[in-house]
Every structure is written in C-alpha cells, then in structure tokens.
Amino acid sequence: MPNRLTLCLCLLLALFSLKSQAGAIEVVTEDSLYAYLREDKVAGPGTQIAEETLKGAALNDYSVLLYPWARAYEKALHEPNVLIFPLDRTPAREQSFKWVGEILRVPSKLYKLRGDDSIAVKVLDDAKQYSIGVVRNDAKQIYLQQRGFTRLVVSADNHDNFQKLLNHQIQLLPMPENAARLMSQDTHVDFNSLEEVYSLDEQPHRVYLAFSLSTPDDIVAKAQRAFEQLKASGEVARIMGEKR
CATH class of the missing domain: 3.40.190.10 (Periplasmic binding protein-like II)
Incomplete structure (x- = not known):
C-alpha cells in the first residue's frame, strides 16, 4: 500500500x-x-x-x-x-x-530615411550590407538570421527601432506600412520622410x-x-x- x-x-x-x-x-x-x-x-x-x-x-x-x-x-x-x-x-x-x-495578414517592407541615396535594395540579399533594426524574438529577426543577415541591431520594441532609424543608428527598418504610419504619427514625423526600398512579400505578417x-x-x-x-x-x- x-x-x-x-x-x-x-x-x-x-x-x-x-x-x-x-x-x-x-x-x-x-x-x-x-x-x-x-x-x-x-x-x-x-x-x-x-x-x-x-x-x-x-x-x-x-x-x-x-x-x-x-x-x-x-x-x-x-x-x-x-x-x-x-x-x-x-x-x-x-x-x-x-x-x-x-x-x-500584411506584407512587411524595408524602410530607409528618404534622401539617403547610398542605400539601394533590388533583391533581398542587397540589404545584407546595411544595418537593420529588429525586435528581439520577433519573426523578422528569425527570418533574416536564417537567411544569413549578420548586421542586425536588436531592440526591445518597435518604438526603439523607429527611433534608431530617425537617429541614423540603423539604415533599414522592416515593418508593415500600417505600423510605420503609426510610428510616424506617434513621433510626430512625416510618414513621407520614410522611403520603401523593398517589400518582403515572401514573408508576410500572418x-x-x-x-x-x-x-x-x-x-x-x-x-x-x-x-x-x-x-x-x-x-x-x-x-x-x-x-x-
């Protein structure tokens, strides 16, 4: 027993x-x-x-x-x-x-600051030469790492990421357009100061x-x-x- x-x-x-x-x-x-x-x-x-x-x-x-x-x-x-x-x-x-x-379900886009003509992305691999802001444990971080991206700058959230782009601490920021518009609104920045350089259609946000x-x-x-x-x-x- x-x-x-x-x-x-x-x-x-x-x-x-x-x-x-x-x-x-x-x-x-x-x-x-x-x-x-x-x-x-x-x-x-x-x-x-x-x-x-x-x-x-x-x-x-x-x-x-x-x-x-x-x-x-x-x-x-x-x-x-x-x-x-x-x-x-x-x-x-x-x-x-x-x-x-x-x-x-929405696509992500790679944004740069408008007027920075030194950045050009025709295919995704072109972006490997630039610093890219990502959020820790976010799907975009994992997606880019799996494709050999090494110049990733990891932040706690998208607000930090967006501020780093504005401060020229990163060169590219992956984000859906609606999120980029919201970040622009929250930081009182004209959305048109951003420029889309590539659309990540192969990795849409689900x-x-x-x-x-x-x-x-x-x-x-x-x-x-x-x-x-x-x-x-x-x-x-x-x-x-x-x-x-």
Missing part, C-alpha cells in the same frame, strides 16, 4: 493540475498598433478581438498586460494559460504554440492570437470556436479596419 507521504504528494500534484487548468488567463502583448494604453487601460483592435474571443468562449477570468515583446514571448513559451498577440505564425513557431486564429503550449486543450478549443464565429460575422475585419 502507498505510504502517507506518497498519498500527500499525489494529492498535491492533482491539486496543482486542477489549479493550472482552472487558472485565470493572462493575455500578453506589446505596445503596438494592435494594443496600447488608453486612460490607464490596455486598448486597441487586437485587444478588443482577444477580449471578445474570450468572452464569446465564456472564459471571463482574464487580464490583459503590456510587456516588452521578448518578455511577453517568453511567458507564452513557458507558462500555462497565456494568450499572446500579435504573434506571427511561422514554420519555426508552429509546434511551440496553440493557434487560435488569424487577425490580419498575425495571430495564440495560446501557450501548456494551456489545456479544452480552453484552446473554446477560444478557437469563439474566434471562428467572430471572424465569420465580419467583426474581426471591421475591428482591424478601424483607425486608432
């Missing part, structure tokens, strides 16, 4: 398992066009979609928090009951998360909501069904089409 210590350990493990399955969901994201602070609350179209998905799935015990992207990403990699967005769905990440649904791998399957399935209903109703497209 099992001794008392073994029974106690089994009971503790069972309680821990139940707690992790029933725990509150932590929604993590970064400051971006999808999520931002407004009147001390996290707002934005991505936030709205995440919240409506969880509510539609009757998963009402959740909190939404802004982190630097690398920290949000690490939490979603290693902790249970974490919902992360905007997460690019890439082959390298496919088995590391439980995917809920696609919010948006922006998703995704759960951490250790999140219980029943939670993920409920969220997936709720998201599918939200998207079929046209709400996802409508929300993403709204201006900040």
Whole structure:
C-alpha cells in the first residue's frame, strides 16, 4: 500500500493540475498598433478581438498586460494559460504554440530615411550590407538570421527601432506600412520622410492570437470556436479596419 507521504504528494500534484487548468488567463502583448494604453487601460483592435474571443468562449477570468515583446514571448513559451498577440505564425513557431486564429495578414517592407541615396535594395540579399533594426524574438529577426543577415541591431520594441532609424543608428527598418504610419504619427514625423526600398512579400505578417503550449486543450478549443464565429460575422475585419 502507498505510504502517507506518497498519498500527500499525489494529492498535491492533482491539486496543482486542477489549479493550472482552472487558472485565470493572462493575455500578453506589446505596445503596438494592435494594443496600447488608453486612460490607464490596455486598448486597441487586437485587444478588443482577444477580449471578445474570450468572452464569446465564456472564459471571463482574464487580464490583459503590456510587456516588452521578448518578455511577453517568453511567458507564452513557458507558462500555462497565456494568450499572446500579435504573434506571427511561422514554420519555426508552429509546434511551440496553440493557434487560435488569424487577425490580419500584411506584407512587411524595408524602410530607409528618404534622401539617403547610398542605400539601394533590388533583391533581398542587397540589404545584407546595411544595418537593420529588429525586435528581439520577433519573426523578422528569425527570418533574416536564417537567411544569413549578420548586421542586425536588436531592440526591445518597435518604438526603439523607429527611433534608431530617425537617429541614423540603423539604415533599414522592416515593418508593415500600417505600423510605420503609426510610428510616424506617434513621433510626430512625416510618414513621407520614410522611403520603401523593398517589400518582403515572401514573408508576410500572418498575425495571430495564440495560446501557450501548456494551456489545456479544452480552453484552446473554446477560444478557437469563439474566434471562428467572430471572424465569420465580419467583426474581426471591421475591428482591424478601424483607425486608432
């Protein structure tokens, strides 16, 4: 017969398992066009979609928090009951998360400061000679590293990246046009001071909501069904089409 210590350990493990399955969901994201602070609350179209998905799935015990992207990403990699967005769905990440649904699909572009005629990119490999700003653990960093890019300047977020471009600390910045316009607006810079030099059509942003791998399957399935209903109703497209 099992001794008392073994029974106690089994009971503790069972309680821990139940707690992790029933725990509150932590929604993590970064400051971006999808999520931002407004009147001390996290707002934005991505936030709205995440919240409506969880509510539609009757998963009402959740909190939404802004982190630097690398920290949000690490939490979603290693902790249970974490919902992360905007997460690019890439082959390298496919088995590391439980995917809920696609919010948006847009191409990234390489931008330089207008008037810098020393920079010319006809094919992607031409860009290897220039310093390029990327966000730590972002899909663009991984994509460029896999293609042999070595002059990558890693930042905590896109705001730092954008400021480095303005300060001539980097020469190129990969970013979707809508994000570049938002960064220009936030920093009171004319968007036309940027110039697109190359479009990364081969690596479009497939922006998703995704759960951490250790999140219980029943939670993920409920969220997936709720998201599918939200998207079929046209709400996802409508929300993403709204201006900040």
